[in-house]
């Protein structure tokens with residue numbers, strides 16, 4: 001089962017003006033679709049970031065992997081590691097520090113997922129079986145709420161409308177819960193004064209008395225502000241996500257906050273685990289196979305976390321169905337995923353490169369696909385359309401801050417802001 005060919009296709013799809021600590025989402029989100037084909041004619045899919053610097057590394061890696069056996073993951077990882085010479089950071093900075101190890105893991109991930117897809121197809125078994133076997137039939141996701149503008153400036157309003165205050169956030173939650181059946185709620189904060197974001201959480205608590213709630217300001221608060229918010233929301237939050245920046249300051253908040261702290265920013269690669277564990281900085285790790293080196297490494301991460309009493313949930317950027325399938329197989333096979341995972345799926349509003357049918361939401365959870373491999377098929381017409389959109393949209397890297405500054409020139413993304 002040797003790799004005969006790898007096709008790397010960047011795509012673009014519409015993204016609403018979602019606000020976050022870094023600025024605002026641009027009108028187009030970028031992803032890269034990886035298709036690996038073996039000498040036996042089996043093919044597998046992977047999905048990763050679409051930023052140009054990353055895309056170029058994925059393209060270079062693809063050439064270096066031709067001829068390797070799809071089971072030879074150690075060799076595939078070494079070849080990728082040898083090629084990824086420099087550190088590639090995100091312009092938005094929402095997923096923490098970039099390191100060499102994390103840069104390698106990001107490039108390796110889509111190839112690993114595609115190889116697992118192939119290995120599952122060869123055996124006639126779902127990827128979750130290759131990861132240890134599913135311990136749940138369906139994977140719960142949270143309603144991922146964002147403050148947002150009604151539409152991109154100069155364009156018509158989108159169907160989600162504006163959400164710029166607690167009432168708008170509650171209305172957005174009602175819409176997503178009605179359409180998807182979500183049973184937990186995450187609010188992306190770090191946009192307004194902390195007191196307004198506290199009010200939004202309290203309004204959500206009143207409107208949805210039994211939904212677990214989380215708040216994630218992407219580390220824009222000081223230690224003192226984080227503690228004020230934590231105290232104001234005592235008994236209301238399931239966890240508080242990345243209130244402040246860095247392992248040390250997170251540990252200072254964790255020592256006095258009444259709820260666990262979660263992160264997808266201060267622990268983003270294996271080398272961050274020892275100091276975070278030593279200092280008691282986190283209670284929940286939001287893993288993400290796109291930067292933790294794929295699915296098998298994410299399972300290893302989960303085992304390490306279990307050893308040290310850290311529970312797991314899952315982080316999400318804008319993504320398509322190949323990633324949703326991979327996330328669902330992974331979360332199905334990891335026993336200590338204790339809370340609903342994040343997904344941006346509702347914001348993609350039906351745009352996808354996978355044929356409809358394999359993935360659906362039932363009561364806020366995605367039933368684990370039972371077909372061989374990832375259980376999803378590429379929709380080649382949709383892929384061609386989205387690739388054309390990539391070529392014509394004018395964006396080559398995600399940059400929420402520069403886009404925000406077009407409309408608000410004094411916007412700053414410095415930390416801490418409050």
Ligand SMILES: O=C([O-])C(=O)C[C@H](O)[C@@H](O)C(=O)[O-]
Pocket residue numbers: 018019020094095188216218264315316317318
């Ligand atoms: O901290 C997080 O959960 C994220 O970084 C998730 C996404 O990146 C989200 O904040 C976004 O895309 O604006």
Ligand SMILES: [Mg+2]
Pocket residue numbers: 216218241242263264265286315
């Ligand atoms: Mg986060």
